[in-house]
Amino acid sequence: MTIKINLRKIYEKMGQQYNVDAWWNKETPFEIIVGAILVQNTNWNNVQLALDNLHKRQCLSLHEIHTTNLCDLQTWIRPSGFYKQKGTTLKQIADMLVLEYKSDIELFLKNDINVIRQKLLKVKGIGFETADDIILYAANKPVFVVDKYTIRILSRIGIIRKNLKYQAVQDLFHENFPKDTFLFQKLHALFVSLGQNACKTKPLCDTCCLNSICESNLKNLFSPT
DNA sequence: CACCAGGCAAGTA
């Protein structure tokens, strides 16, 4: 299935009706990687509590996470939930960066998108979405991050079926948008923002929109061919 | 009290 996306409309709507900041503007690439892992299936408030703990312990750096005791690390990130697995995942990615890239994060992020992606996906606890998050926001390379809101919103509008898989949805965006990092960053934040503010039942309606964007507006943004 | 948040992996059929 192909969709024709009216880019000009999207830019107009986003400019006029949204002021969604692209996430992770000021953080270091490593902090972005940590945040991407900690935020899995939780909200940013809980992540912030965990990050504050790490900061207090001076442990928000590659070297510290690599050398610190796993149990301590798990204790500090506890507020973000799933702290045992996430702690192990952080350790594994730190090991990879230290051992295979001599602690040079930029060297790792300089690789081609597919190289970075394959490396990240080998780490247990990093799946498609987290890998792409890191590529888009830490490496600043143009991949579109698909999350459950993207699929929920597009399927409710009738553009895709809700059982469409991650890679298929991503391909759809890659085929229909220019490979523009900033655009993908904003667009992803837009979907999350919309999804969080949409009603949880169905369908999207006038009373559950964000900044007066609702189902009909979305249909105008994404016009089926 | 229930529900869910910016997922992932392992298990089952």
Added chain:
DNA sequence: TACTTGCATGGT
């Protein structure tokens, strides 16, 4: 391949 379940804290 397509579901289901465990992982876990904190806010509403």
